[in-house]
Amino acid sequence: MSRTFLQINPSDNLLVALQDLKAGTVIEHEGNKITLQDDIAAKHKFTTEAISTHGNAYMYGVLVGHASQDIPKGGLIHTFNLHHASQDFEGKLKDYTWSSPDVSKFKNRTFNGYHRADGQVGTQNYWLVIPLVFCENRNIELLKNAFIQGLGFQKNDSVTEQVIHLRKQFEAGKALALGSSSNEAIIAKSTLFPNVDGIKFLTHESGCGENKDDSENLCALLAGYCVNPNVGGITILSLGCQHSQIAVFKQKLAEKDPKFNKPLHIFEQQQDEGSGVENLLNEVVLKTFEGLIEINQMDRKPAPLSALRLGVKCGGSDGFSGISANPAIGHTADLLVGLGGTVMIAEFPELCGVEQELQNRSVTAEVADNFGKMMREYAKRAAAVGAGFDMNPSPGNIKDGLITDAIKSAGAAKKAGSSPIVDALGYGQYATQKGLNLVCTPGNDVLATTGMAGAGATVQLFTTGLGTPTGNPISPMVKLSTNTRLANKLPEIIDIDCGPIISGEKTVEEMGEEVLEYVIKLASGEITTKAMDLGQDDFMFWRRGVSL
Known part of the structure; x- marks a missing residue:
């Protein structure tokens, strides 16, 4: 029997609907009978208890919003009754102990990469x-x-083929009709x-x-x-x-x-x-x-998995992002860190609300303070132009269940797994520390992925619930769907479907291992991603100052 709802953290007073639920449905959760007061669409949230006006809503074990009106037990939470709220952060407050996942399956594995004179290993040349x-x-x-x-690095894409096909028909005086596409890779x-x-x-x-x-x-x-x-x-x-x-x-x-x-x-x-x-x-x-x-x-030669440099990003997120694809690649990240590799997570506006957790995971107080300083400076810059992190969720995010920035951020942070944070980098800095690095970028898909490539990411994992074609010129982009419906709807841009986590067919850990297997093949030049095949080479520089 498929699951109908999920509680992410035992302290949460919000539950996630995994499928459409009708008003009047009685939900039983750990002895708590909840009668739904509203229709709850899949990916959206409902309360396990009544929340009074100004009361707190929790997901992922953190504060994600304040009620703007009384919300009954079993009530839908949405923009009309909940607004963004997040806890403050104060620097590194306690030591952090991390237990690496079992990496024995990958311990002696290698990938075939390009060995550079500085000791780094590329996945592409x-x-x-x-x-x-x-x-x-x-x-x-x-x-x-x-x-x-001139060198044959690019084939005609399907759109160009159609133009050529129509030109030939017109020249021959024939009626215009679209031809069949070869569906061949552009690159x-x-x-x-x-x-x-x-x-x-x-x-x-x-x-x-x-x-x-x-x-x-x-x-x-x-x-x-x-x-x-x-x-x-x-x-x-x-x-x-x-x-x-x-x-x-x-x-x-x-x-x-x-x-x-x-x-x-x-x-x-x-x-x-x-x-x-x-x-x-x-x-x-x-x-x-x-x-x-x-x-x-240069030839590809074997290299240890510790030479991989992985970037993680989400875009076009939905209400399933934080419970399927994001934690799956978070497990991939943990595996790679456990193997001695390098991982980077970007988009600081989508770490809003989990700063304290990340500061506590920092290896030193200096790293924690540097991260906190960059977060506050970023928020200050946003406020100076009348904006704020609370404005981060897009209309598509909200429609698919990400009601506040804190809800979006808490789910987005799952991409970082659970390993210690070794460094916090400004935009344009290069990652030099093995382990998990925070890279200061906007949430904007291309600005963030551009920044991680500039920080040295040799492969990027990009999760999406709504669908986005983003790619990068030098850092291959693996696109992972949070739900199977999207994978079936847009197969031309999705590489891996993480929907089986939602249906209960696979665990987060199983999916995370599958993703690492995919990365090894990609890094060895055995496969290409959909974004690579489409020639999706997006580059955008983050300009922070005034133009003169």
Whole structure:
């Protein structure tokens, strides 16, 4: 018999409906008979007791809201009767003892990756082409078209195939009708460079016309992309007069890796002594082609799982996120930390309400205080523009049961598992500590995943309850659905279905182990993700200051 509801923590006074429940239904929970006062849609919550106005609502064992009116026992909680509330945080208050999960199954396992000179191991071998300023975006696009088409790294996508099909019909004077799609992956391997997994071209809207801090932070982020072991070599284009100067970029790169020795070619358009942009681009093409020949000499070789660098993120979340996919990848994270690997969790607005727990899990008071300082500074910046963490849940989140930011955050934090927190990093900083790292980013999907790739994530796990196609240019994105309905609805973007946790067919631990098995295959180049196949290469820099 399938489960109808769930209590996440014994101290919670809210229960989660796992399927649609009708008003008048009698729920029995640990001797407590609850008559539902309202229809409760799957993913939404109802009370185990009456909550008076200003009373507290608890989920995941933490405060998640205050009642804005009296809520009867068995009543639906929603935006009309509950508003965001969360407990304060005071720094590291107690020691934390962690029991690693049993990792014997994975202890001697390896993945086949690209070993870099700095000791890191990449899961991919990409050549990266990036601009220091948005003025070079057009040149980046020209280079992208030239290399992708010229070297066979990309097949026609299904939409392009339809346009070609319609053009041929029109030219032949036939009636227009859509053809069948080949459903082939967009991205292909080049037969000329079999050990190069792709050439990635970034564009952005920053680098100048903004405050100095943002321009320097952009250089720091781009330097992190260069240090990321998934990148084998880099071509950089600069205009010359912008704030994000080549010297600043080189300084940030040296800070992250003083002995950086990957192939790196930097071109500055205003300082070029040739005649015009065409000659400059010809030189870029030559040096980049030579670089591809160089990194193609690398082969995949076995590496311990401790060399994996995993990022965890959720987006398009629903009421099942915190009880299926998020805790599943949280178990994956714990397994990897137990094996000596590196894990990163981003999106600080979605850690609101669990700060004290995370501070207590920090290995030192300094790490806890650094995290608390960044959270308060972020909240202060939001308040300065009339916003706040309480505004974080989107209309889609609310519709699917995430009523307050604290409810959303408590479920989102489950992605971090239960291991100790070794560091708290600002946006653009690089993760250097083995174990669980907090990375300060917005909740915005692309800003967060961009930040984790810049912090060195070589694989990212992304859970979603509503569906999102987000990907990253250099850090492969594994998409996990919180429910089976979504996996069936959008199979073109979902890699792993965590719905069996909701139905009771699998445990969180079983699913977490399956996810790690998938990551090992991905890291070894044996499989690609849906986002990789679709060419979903999203990059967005977090600009925090005013434009000038």
